[in-house]
Amino acid sequence: xxxxxKNREELIEEIKLLQKQIxxxxxxxxxxxxASQMLRESEGRLRDIxxxxxxxxxxxxxxxxxxxxxxxxxxLFGRVIGKTPFDFMPPDExxxxxAIFSEIAANKAPIKDLxxxxxxxxxxxxxLLTSGxxxxxxxxxxxxxxxxxxDITERKLWEKALRESEAKYRLLFERSNxxxxxxxxxxxxxxxxxxxxxxxTGRSVDEVRRLKTRDVCPQNAIDRMEKITSSDETxxxxxxxxxxxxxxxxxxxxxxxxxxxNIFFGIAHDITERKKADETLRKSxxxxxNSQKDLQKxxxxxxxxxxxxxxxxxxxxxxxxxxxxxxxxxxxxKLEIDLGKIPEVYPYTVQMISQIKDELIRVSKDVHNISRxxxxxxxxxxxxxxxxxxxxxxxxxxxxxxxxxQSADAPPVIPKDVSLCLxxxxxxxxxxIIRHARAxxxxxxxxxxxxxxxxxxxxxxxxxxPAEVRQQQGLGLASMRERASLVGGNFSIKSQCGHGxxxxxxxxxTGGGA
Numbered sequence: 001x002x003x004x005x006k007n008r009e010e011l012i013e014e015i016k017l018l019q020k021q022i023x024x025x026x027x028x029x030x031x032x033x034x035a036s037q038m039l040r041e042s043e044g045r046l047r048d049i050x051x052x053x054x055x056x057x058x059x060x061x062x063x064x065x066x067x068x069x070x071x072x073x074x075x076l077f078g079r080v081i082g083k084t085p086f087d088f089m090p091p092d093e094x095x096x097x098x099a100i101f102s103e104i105a106a107n108k109a110p111i112k113d114l115x116x117x118x119x120x121x122x123x124x125x126x127x128l129l130t131s132g133x134x135x136x137x138x139x140x141x142x143x144x145x146x147x148x149x150x151d152i153t154e155r156k157l158w159e160k161a162l163r164e165s166e167a168k169y170r171l172l173f174e175r176s177n178x179x180x181x182x183x184x185x186x187x188x189x190x191x192x193x194x195x196x197x198x199x200x201t202g203r204s205v206d207e208v209r210r211l212k213t214r215d216v217c218p219q220n221a222i223d224r225m226e227k228i229t230s231s232d233e234t235x236x237x238x239x240x241x242x243x244x245x246x247x248x249x250x251x252x253x254x255x256x257x258x259x260x261x262n263i264f265f266g267i268a269h270d271i272t273e274r275k276k277a278d279e280t281l282r283k284s285x286x287x288x289x290n291s292q293k294d295l296q297k298x299x300x301x302x303x304x305x306x307x308x309x310x311x312x313x314x315x316x317x318x319x320x321x322x323x324x325x326x327x328x329x330x331x332x333x334k335l336e337i338d339l340g341k342i343p344e345v346y347p348y349t350v351q352m353i354s355q356i357k358d359e360l361i362r363v364s365k366d367v368h369n370i371s372r373x374x375x376x377x378x379x380x381x382x383x384x385x386x387x388x389x390x391x392x393x394x395x396x397x398x399x400x401x402x403x404x405x406q407s408a409d410a411p412p413v414i415p416k417d418v419s420l421c422l423x424x425x426x427x428x429x430x431x432x433i434i435r436h437a438r439a440x441x442x443x444x445x446x447x448x449x450x451x452x453x454x455x456x457x458x459x460x461x462x463x464x465x466p467a468e469v470r471q472q473q474g475l476g477l478a479s480m481r482e483r484a485s486l487v488g489g490n491f492s493i494k495s496q497c498g499h500g501x502x503x504x505x506x507x508x509x510t511g512g513g514a
Contacts, residue, residue: 056128056149059135060084062142064101076151078121085130088118108134108142115152126153179252179268181208186262188212200252200270202245216242218249225256233258239271251275332357384419385410388426388444399434402441409448411509418507421483422446422455425491428476429457429503437461437501451510457503463495480505 056072064084066073073080077088085101086094097116104111111132120126132147173180179200182192193208201208201216214222221241237254244250250272257265335353379387385407392403426444433442439461447454477493480503484491489507 055151057147058149059144059146061144062105064105067144072149076120076126077118085116085118089116090119093117105134105142105145108136108140110134111145111147115156126151127156128152176267179270181266181268182259183213183264183266184262185264188214191263197268200268201242218243225254239275240268242268328360332360379419379423380416383412384414384423385446387419387423388446391423391427391430392444395430395434401434401439403430404441404443405446406444407446410446410453411448414453415487415509418453418487418509421487421489421507422453422505424483425455425480425503425505426457428480432476433457433459433461433501436464439500449506452506452508454507455503455505458500460500463497463499463501465497466493466495 054072056076057068057070058066058073058080059068061067064086066080066083066085069080086098089097093116097114100114101111111130114130115127116130117125117127128149129152130147130149132145134142135144135146137143173194176194176196179197180194181190181197183190189212190208193205195205197208198204203211213225217225218241224237224240235256237256239251240254241249241251250270252268253271255267257267259265332353378390388407389405392405395401396403430442430444433439437459439459442457442459445454445456445458447456481491484505484507487507489505492504493501494504495501
């Protein structure tokens with residue numbers, strides 16, 4: 001405190017002594033002048049110290065009216081001399097401090113660290129810490145107080161903020177759904193815990209505070225937590241085991257935050273049920289994957305059996321029914337010629353025979369086309385490229401569409417399952433274009449690349465929304481995707497309303513089949 005400052009007290013005593021000497025002794029003139037000069041210098045030093053001091057130094061009379069003020073007073077409040085301390089306080093604060101000051105003055109006691117709120121000249125509230133000593137005359141009567149005010153506003157605001165922060169922390173601490181611990185890592189002792197810790201551990205807060213980490217954590221968990229002691233950063237342990245009061249081993253997600261020294265703030269979230277659910281989900285996913293594999297194998301066998309049956313029917317139709325119909329058509333043709341040579345035969349009869357022959361030829365062609373649809377023998381006889389060319393040619397004759405087919409670097413030998421897969425996808429893709437795309441032309445590209453072969457089917461039709469198709473996908477797209485999967489291929493389809501569709505298939509030529 002400034003009132004205990006040694007230099008200032010020494011100066012005051014020196015000034016009093018000089019004043020007494022000047023007043024009481026009859027000195028020669030030159031000594032009196034020297035004493036007066038020394039008095040002025042001492043008063044100057046005291047004034048310099050007083051007015052350069054950061055705190056507010058003041059004096060009041062017995063009525064509490066300011067009779068002296070350092071420069072700090074006017075800096076804070078404007079004009080000070082002639083006013084009282086209560087003139088700068090809010091009414092309620094002035095009433096409170098006046099009662100305290102009256103009791104102090106009645107006892108002629110010192111003022112010690114009296115906190116009081118004031119209103120600065122710019123309207124801001126400030127808190128001053130007031131200390132002072134009574135000024136007494138020779139008879140011991142109170143003549144006023146001499147003291148100092150220290151601005152502690154920042155400290156009070158900081159203390160308020162600290163209290164609010166502590167209140168928020170305590171609210172968060174107590175109401176958190178996750179268990180919160182304060183732990184001294186050096187001893188392993190729990191210093192504090194919240195209510196959620198009771199649910200986590202099965203123990204009351206008082207019980208937790210009497211425990212150490214080794215009491216609730218298996219050794220492997222303690223080993224994992226040891227790295228916390230050597231870290232000054234927040235650490236998260238995703239799966240830390242702990243022992244519940246009922247003896248069961250459970251799991252928690254632990255976040256440890258260093259608070260300084262060996263103290264850590266730990267937040268633990270029980271994940272035991274989640275782990276059980278995850279394990280159940282993993283088992284379900286594994287079972288689902290196995291089921292999918294089984295279904296895929298079954299689908300492969302069904303498709304293979306279907307293709308084998310179609311191949312048998314195609315052969316029977318081609319080798320038996322088509323040949324027999326061709327013989328009948330030939331016989332009808334001969335009958336037409338023979339009847340034409342007999343004058344007595346009606347022309348109508350010859351015409352009917354001719355129509356029957358022509359219809360037999362058309363039916364024979366249709367049966368042949370059905371046989372090709374069931375199983376393209378050309379695929380076995382001439383290979384994938386010629387089979388797709390033939391399919392495009394037949395469709396262009398039968399449908400109002402122009403199909404451009406390109407083949408580049410196709411390997412001379414393609415595995416039968418791969419050839420059949422790509423042919424069926426091309427067949428189904430073209431069928432979809434004719435049925436749904438409303439396109440006047442289409443393009444098919446068959447291209448070999450390294451150890452794979454790629455098929456692209458493109459049209460400039462009306463397109464579609466892939467998201468809607470995924471939700472209500474027909475058998476056509478599903479069949480194409482499944483066929484590609486069975487030979488280890490990748491199938492993709494891209495489309496946009498009004499911008500056509502592109503189907504892409506890439507199949508490995510070796511080791512890719514399912």
